Amino acid sequence: MMTVSSRSFWGGMSQAFLWALLLSVGVIVVYPLLWMALGGFKSNSQIFEQPFALPLQWSFANYLSAWRGVQGYMVSSLLITAVSTVTTVFISAWAAFGLTRTPMPAKPLVTAIVLGGMMLSPTVALVPLVRMLQSLGLYDTHWALIILYTAFRVPFTTFLIRAYMLDLPRDLDEAAMMDGASPGQIFRRIILPLCRPIIMSCIVLHILFAWNEYLFAMIFTNNPSVQTLPVGLTSMMSKQGTDFAQVFAAMTISALPIVIIFFLTQRYFIRGLTEGIGK
Amino acid sequence: MAAISQIIQNGSVAGAAAPRRAAPRRRRWPEPGRLASRILALRWIALALIIVGWFVYYPIIDNFLVSTTNQDIFTGEVMHVGLENYRRLADDPVVLTALWNNTAYALLSILFQVFGAFCLASIVEGLRSSRWRNFWRAVYFVPSAISTTVTGLLFYFIYQPNIGILDGLLTGLGLEQWSRIWLGDESTAIYAIIAMSQWQGFGYSTLLFTIAIQKIPRELYDAARMDGAGPLRQLWNITFPLTREMTGMMIIVTITGAFQVFNEVMVMTGGGPNNSSQVLGTWLYQQGFIQNDMGYAAAIASVVFAVTMLAASAQLWFTRRRRVQA
Numbered sequence: 001m002m003t004v005s006s007r008s009f010w011g012g013m014s015q016a017f018l019w020a021l022l023l024s025v026g027v028i029v030v031y032p033l034l035w036m037a038l039g040g041f042k043s044n045s046q047i048f049e050q051p052f053a054l055p056l057q058w059s060f061a062n063y064l065s066a067w068r069g070v071q072g073y074m075v076s077s078l079l080i081t082a083v084s085t086v087t088t089v090f091i092s093a094w095a096a097f098g099l100t101r102t103p104m105p106a107k108p109l110v111t112a113i114v115l116g117g118m119m120l121s122p123t124v125a126l127v128p129l130v131r132m133l134q135s136l137g138l139y140d141t142h143w144a145l146i147i148l149y150t151a152f153r154v155p156f157t158t159f160l161i162r163a164y165m166l167d168l169p170r171d172l173d174e175a176a177m178m179d180g181a182s183p184g185q186i187f188r189r190i191i192l193p194l195c196r197p198i199i200m201s202c203i204v205l206h207i208l209f210a211w212n213e214y215l216f217a218m219i220f221t222n223n224p225s226v227q228t229l230p231v232g233l234t235s236m237m238s239k240q241g242t243d244f245a246q247v248f249a250a251m252t253i254s255a256l257p258i259v260i261i262f263f264l265t266q267r268y269f270i271r272g273l274t275e276g277i278g279k
Numbered sequence: 280m281a282a283i284s285q286i287i288q289n290g291s292v293a294g295a296a297a298p299r300r301a302a303p304r305r306r307r308w309p310e311p312g313r314l315a316s317r318i319l320a321l322r323w324i325a326l327a328l329i330i331v332g333w334f335v336y337y338p339i340i341d342n343f344l345v346s347t348t349n350q351d352i353f354t355g356e357v358m359h360v361g362l363e364n365y366r367r368l369a370d371d372p373v374v375l376t377a378l379w380n381n382t383a384y385a386l387l388s389i390l391f392q393v394f395g396a397f398c399l400a401s402i403v404e405g406l407r408s409s410r411w412r413n414f415w416r417a418v419y420f421v422p423s424a425i426s427t428t429v430t431g432l433l434f435y436f437i438y439q440p441n442i443g444i445l446d447g448l449l450t451g452l453g454l455e456q457w458s459r460i461w462l463g464d465e466s467t468a469i470y471a472i473i474a475m476s477q478w479q480g481f482g483y484s485t486l487l488f489t490i491a492i493q494k495i496p497r498e499l500y501d502a503a504r505m506d507g508a509g510p511l512r513q514l515w516n517i518t519f520p521l522t523r524e525m526t527g528m529m530i531i532v533t534i535t536g537a538f539q540v541f542n543e544v545m546v547m548t549g550g551g552p553n554n555s556s557q558v559l560g561t562w563l564y565q566q567g568f569i570q571n572d573m574g575y576a577a578a579i580a581s582v583v584f585a586v587t588m589l590a591a592s593a594q595l596w597f598t599r600r601r602r603v604q605a
Contacts, residue, residue: 014510018402025399026418029482033421035444036433051444091326098323105317110324117331119591121539123560124584125338127345127567127577132338151334154327183320212426214542215560219568230428234546237432244442251432255425262424266417274490 033255040066040249047244066249069240072225073232074254080142080228081210084149088206089199091150092157097187099158100165101173111162117155122148122215133220144220145228149210157202160272164198165191201272204265211258229254339584346577364578374579377557380469381586384476384558385537391477392484393529399481400488401518405510416489419482427479431546434475438462438547465555468548472556476543484529491525492518527597535590538583559583 039047040062041055098104099111129148130139138144172194173186181189192199214230221227224235233254237247262269349360368374403415422430437443438461446458461471495518503513519526541560544550550557550565557565559579567576 018405022399022402022415026415028478029419029422032433032437032444032478033425035437039436047442051442051447091330094323095327098320102320102323103313103317104320104324110328113336114324114327114331117335119587120335120339121535121583121587123539123541123563124342124580124587125335126563127573127580128338128341129334130573132334132341147330148334151330154331155335158327183323208424212428214426214428214545218545219564230426230542233428233432244436247432248436251429255429258424258426259421262421263417270486270490273487 036248036255037252039245040252042245042248044243044245047248062245062249063253066246066253069236069246070229070232070250070253073227073229076142076226076232077211077228080145080149081207083142084146084153084210085203085206087146087150088153088157089202092154092161092202093192093195093199094187095154095158096161096165097183097191099162101186101191102183115155115159115162117152118159122152126215126219130219139220140222140226142226145213145217148216148220149206149213153206153209157206160202160205161195161198164195168194197268197271200265200268204261204269205272207261208258208269342577342580342584345573346581347574349572349574360574364575365581367575368578368582373554373557373562374559374582376554377559377562378582380556380558381538381540383469384473384540385534387470387473388476388480388533388537389530392481392533393526395477396481396484396529397488397519397522397526400485400492401514403485404489404492412489416482416486419485421482422479423483425479427542428546430475430479431543434471434478435462435547438471462548463552465552468552468556469544469558472543472547475547476540479543484533487529488522488525491522495521524597528594531590531594531597535587538586538590 035051038055041058041060042062043056046053046056095114099107099114104110133139133144138147168191173181173190176186176190212230213228217228217231218234221231224232227235233247233250236250240246346364347359347361348357349364350357399419403412406412406415437445440446440458440460445461449455449458459467462468499517499521500513503517508516539560540558541564544556544558544561545564548556550561554562559582563576563579563583566572566579
C-alpha cells in the first residue's frame with residue numbers, strides 16, 4: 001500500500017526511511033546468527049578478546065570436534081523426525097479421508113474430538129505422561145518421542161489435510177465408485193495423489209516441529225544415545241560450557257539443516273500456513 | 280519452536296470453526312443406510328482417535344486426579360488431599376511471580392509480535408518488487424525455524440558480560456552505564472528472555488500478516504488512492520480493518536503461547552536468579568521433576584490448562600461472532 005509516488009520528494013524520503021527500517025530489522029535478525037556461525041571458527045581466546053572481529057584463521061577444527069560431539073544426537077533427531085513424520089502424515093491422511101469421504105457415524109462429534117486436540121497443550125499433559133510412559137516401558141526410548149510427537153501433531157495435520165480434501169471435487173471419486181472401486185482404492189489411487197501439495201506442507205511443518213521440540217525430549221529421555229539435538233546441546237553446554245567456540249559450532253551445526261530445509265521448501269511451508277489460517 | 284508450533288496449531292483453530300464456503304453438501308455414498316459399512320468406515324479414523332485419546336485427552340483428565348493427591352517420596356504412598364495443592368498455589372509467592380512473568384510475556388509479545396509484525400508486514404507488502412517482498416519475509420522468518428534451544432543459548436552468550444556482544448555494542452554507542460549482567464539481575468532477567476523471544480518470533484507473525492494482507496482485494500487500495508487517501512490512511516482504513524480477524528486471532532494465540540513458555544526460560548536462566556524469571560512451565564518442572572512433588576506440579580498444570588482453555592473459548596467465540604456477522 002505504500003505506493004507513494006517516488007517522484008515527489010517526500011515520497012522518496014519515506015521510501016528511503018522504510019528501506020532503512022527493513023534493512024535494520026534484517027541486520028538485527030541476521031547478525032546474531034552470523035556471530036554464532038563465525039564464533040565456531042574462532043579460538044576460545046579470540047571469542048573473549050575480540051567478540052566482534054572476524055575469525056583470525058578459518059579453521060574447521062571446532063566444527064569437526066563439535067560434529068563428533070553431536071552426531072549421536074543428530075542420528076536420534078533424524079530417526080525420530082523421520083518416523084514421526086511418516087506416522088503423523090499417514091494417520092492424519094486416513095483420518096481426513098474418513099472424515100470427508102466415508103459414511104462414518106457421528107461425524108461432527110468425531111471431527112470435534114480429533115481437531116479439538118489442537119487446543120490441548122503438552123505442558124498440561126506432562127505429569128500424567130511420565131507415569132504412563134514408564135508403565136508402558138517406553139520411558140527413555142525413541143518410541144516415547146515418536147508416539148508423543150505423532151499424538152500431539154495428528155489433530156493439526158488432520159485439520160490441514162481435511163480442509164484440503166473438502167475442497168477436492170467429488171465427481172472423481174464418485175465416478176471411481178461407479179466403476180466399483182473400493183474406498184481403499186479411491187484413497188490410494190485418487191485422493192492421496194491429489195493431496196500431494198498439502199501433504200508436502202504437512203511434512204515440512206512436522207519436520208520443523210519435531211526437529212526443534214525440547215520439552216518432551218528433555219523429560220522423557222535420559223540416555224545420551226536416545227536424546228535429540230536440542231537436549232544434547234544443553235547437556236553439551238553444561239559439560240563443556242567453557243569451550244565456547246565448540247558450543248557455537250555445535251549450535252550452528254544443529255541449526256543449519258533446518259534453515260536449509262526452510263529455504264528449500266519455503267513454497268510448501270507458506271502454502272501450509274495459508275491453508276491453516278482459513279480461507 | 281514449541282511456542283511456534285503452538286501458534287501454528289492454535290492459529291488454525293479459528294480456521295477450523297471458520298465458515299466454509301456454502302457448497303451444497305451431497306451425501307457421500309448413495310446407500311448410507313447400511314449400518315455395517317458405516318461402522319466399517321470408522322477404521323479410517325480409529326488410529327487417530329486411539330492415539331489422540333490415549334496420549335492427549337486422557338493425560339489431561341488424569342492431571343486433575345493427580346492434582347488432588349500427594350505422593351510420599353520415601354514410601355511412595357499416595358494420599359488424597361482434595362484441594363490442598365490448589366490452596367498451596369494461592370500461598371506460593373513464586374506462582375505469583377510466574378503468573379506476572381507469563382502476563383508480561385503475553386503483553387510484550389502482543390505489542391511486538393502482533394502490532395509490530397502488522398506494521399512490518401504492511402511495509403513489506405507495500406514494496407513493489409515481489410522478489411524483495413519474498414526476500415524480507417524469508418529473512419525475518421529464519422529465527423523462527425531454528426530451535427529455541429539454539430536461539431536461547433545464543434542469547435545466553437549475547438547477554439554475557441565478558442563475551443557477549445550486547446554490552447560491547449552499548450559501550451560502542453557510549454551507553455556503558457546501561458550495560459549489566461542481563462540474565463543475572465533479578466530486575467532484567469525475564470525481560471531479557473522476552474526480548475529474545477520477540478527476536479525469534481516476530482518473523483513468523485509477519486509472515487502470517489503478509490498472507491492476510493495479500494488476500495485484500497487490490498481494487499480497494501486503488502479506489503482509496505483515487506479518493507486521495509495517503510498511505511497511512513490506507514493502512515488505517517483498509518489494511519487494519521480487513522486484517523482484524525487475523526489480528527484478533529493472533530492476540531489469542533499469542534496469549535496461549537505466552538502461558539506455555541518453557542524452553543527459552545529453561546535454557547537461559549532456569550527460572551533464576553532467585554526465582555525471578557520463573558514462569559508457570561518452569562515452576563511446574565521445578566516442583567514436579569526436581570522436587571518430586573507431582574501433585575503440586577499437576578495443580579500448576581491445571582492453572583495453565585485454565586488459561587489456555589479460556590483463550591481457546593475466546594477464540595471460538597471470536598470466530599462464531601464472525602460467522603454471525605458474515
